[in-house]
Amino acid sequence: NSSERNAAEEVCRIVEQSKELQESAATLISRNSQEEASLRQRALALDSSIKRLHSYIASSVKKGNLDPKDAEKLVEELTRASYTLSEGDAAAFLPSKSYGRFLKMFLGPINVHATRKDVQLKVKEEYNNFRDRTAYLFLFFPSLLLLLRSWVWNGCFPALPVQMYQAWLLFLYTGLALRENILRVNGSDIRPWWIYHHYCAMLMALISLTWEIERQPDCSQKQKGIQLFLKWAIMQGVAMLLQNRYQRQRLYTRIALGKARRMDVVWGETAGVEGQIWLLYPILFVLQAFEAYVGLLLLKTAVVGVVSEWQVVTCGVLLIIMAVGNFTNTVKTLVSKSRV
Amino acid sequence: NSSERNAAEEVCRIVEQSKELQESAATLISRNSQEEASLRQRALALDSSIKRLHSYIASSVKKGNLDPKDAEKLVEELTRASYTLSEGDAAAFLPSKSYGRFLKMFLGPINVHATRKDVQLKVKEEYNNFRDRTAYLFLFFPSLLLLLRSWVWNGCFPALPVQMYQAWLLFLYTGLALRENILRVNGSDIRPWWIYHHYCAMLMALISLTWEIERQPDCSQKQKGIQLFLKWAIMQGVAMLLQNRYQRQRLYTRIALGKARRMDVVWGETAGVEGQIWLLYPILFVLQAFEAYVGLLLLKTAVVGVVSEWQVVTCGVLLIIMAVGNFTNTVKTLVSKSRV
Ligand SMILES: CC(C)(COP(=O)(O)OP(=O)(O)OC[C@H]1O[C@@H](n2cnc3c(N)ncnc32)[C@H](O)[C@@H]1OP(=O)(O)O)[C@@H](O)C(=O)NCCC(=O)NCCS
Ligand SMILES: CC(C)(COP(=O)(O)OP(=O)(O)OC[C@H]1O[C@@H](n2cnc3c(N)ncnc32)[C@H](O)[C@@H]1OP(=O)(O)O)[C@@H](O)C(=O)NCCC(=O)NCCS
Known part of the structure; x- marks a missing residue:
């Protein structure tokens, strides 16, 4: 039919x-x-x-x-x-730049190299947006914890909120490290140190998770380490916000120039960000000094014997390493730019 | 000149x-x-x-x-x-299948869809190899910890080795979850549950990191939870090894058939793995029952009051959820296969 x-x-x-x-x-x-x-x-x-x-x-x-x-x-x-x-x-x-073990370990042999330039720029833009969104949380969470500590918790952190925050931090840094590795494969000139910096931060978040959060009595004494850690986190948030503002501006300039060669952007490096650079670098240096200071304080609490966990010592050492690395790499960036 | x-x-x-x-x-x-x-x-x-x-x-x-x-x-x-x-x-x-929030969160809007079939198969093969390598470690690490506990550590775990193991577990599960999400984007028919299962396992590893590892006295009583957790991990290793053997065989059949349509593989599903299936499924069911049992034991230690941390209760609940999910999904797979 x-x-x-x-x-x-x-x-x-x-x-x-x-x-x-x-x-x-x-x-x-x-x-x-x-x-x-x-x-x-x-x-x-x-x-x-x-x-x-x-x-x-x-x-x-x-x-x-x-x-x-x-x-x-x-x-x-x-x-x-x-x-x-x-x-x-x-x-x-x-x-393309080699993938590195970090990406291979987490993703396997998948290709993350985008062929089209506009896709690459989109990835970079999204990375900036992501960092922007998180920078505010970076400021907000530790501030909230510190405030609640003195207003509600009578000077003593309960374990759970702090640990939830630390877990968030761990995943955030893992995400940032993955994204930056992907940007590198896609031709970003990001200095390897800024990626290592996030590996260090991942390690710190991980270690801080295993950090015992002492209860009464004496908690305010024994929680010095955590307090310092949170203060460092607030500082990171400030650094991130400043850096974001400045780097977003640079990316916009670059997108606006469209097909223009990068050279033109480098030549016009300071266009639109001139004012910010002179604000940014001094603040970065101050923050880096503060980072080293927090590291030293952590070491001191361990030496003096208030808290004697290995976690405190290791975090202190990591912070000092990060501060030194950040400082040298910021200076190197500055030097290579003044040479252009 | x-x-x-x-x-x-x-x-x-x-x-x-x-x-x-x-x-x-x-x-x-x-x-x-x-x-x-x-x-x-x-x-x-x-x-x-x-x-x-x-x-x-x-x-x-x-x-x-x-x-x-x-x-x-x-x-x-x-x-x-x-x-x-x-x-x-x-x-x-x-x-391609939608990316899901997990991939977007960690990787941003990068394309992980491979166009060429041979690349997709390579990704899948590498995933199998990765799982194979880790399955042995999965067996090795917790066994080592349990052995050292009774031979060297006098019945008491020291904190550091256990925590290092838990951190390894956390990163491993994160890697597996990322890779499986990528396989899904590349057309794998993996049931969503097996990915959720890894999210649950990630959460468990994370929680176990914050788990206080009690010292003397009474440690062997209070460390019951950790002991159970390690036994579950060994069991996971056994399940993984069996599953790997079986799934690798399937993939090889599929690669050998080359350009042959998947249908032929499904029709020839049992080719080469016939013997294994009848061994695999019963063992899986036993393991799943054991998983639920460990979950119940954890809940019991919490109820009886030997250990009363929230971590123990949560891990117990998670284990039971995972056992039930694994069981129902294994049965569903079995049913859908017997229908072909
Ligand atoms: C110093 C600094 C402002 C220089 O930024 P910059 O002018 O963009 O540096 P460059 O021109 O060398 O950048 C090269 C590339 O690396 C990227 N990049 C630079 N620093 C980066 C960082 N910290 N994280 C991620 N990407 C970064 C840039 O976006 C650029 O990418 P592109 O090649 O895709 O365009 C910046 O590196 C910075 O703020 N670093 C953090 C400083 C710090 O110490 N933070 C913690 C405070 S304790
Ligand atoms: C039950 C089981 C053996 C079925 O495997 P299977 O026959 O390959 O299942 P399917 O044919 O439905 O597989 C469809 C796809 O999902 C994949 N897949 C199935 N189960 C998977 C798992 N647990 N993890 C990752 N991928 C899995 C297969 O490789 C296949 O991929 P493809 O489409 O790219 O070829 C398998 O799912 C399994 O072993 N699950 C774990 C059981 C368990 O409970 N483990 C923990 C013990 S407590």
């Missing part, structure tokens, strides 16, 4: 279509992987030519075969070519 | 090349996104046609317009078309 014929025809058509679609998809995928391989080769070759030529020019100038002024012009053109390569669409075909 | 002319020519060539490369890359990327969009549309349209036709055939049979035998044949063909779509190269262009 007609209903049967209809259905049979439809099924036929669909089987046909599914085969066609399968073929189109297979063709597209295999053609793509060929073309991508060829682009990858060209990008690599170009990258090494650029490097070779850079050193050729430098040595020619040294030998006196090349006028320094002319050389400068050539180098500038070369640098532009190199930025076209590293910041344009072709960048997707340059070998 | 000649050196200068040489360098200038080279630079010119490189600038030219970088522009060409940028253009090729841009062309490839934009052409790709167009073609991918069109494939995506075709895949979606085909998918909905298949669904429509399925229900049309069903209703025709009901109305008596279609002979049930003919209908069965049509449905079979339709199912094959649907597997070509969902298991072939075109699958990359079907909308």
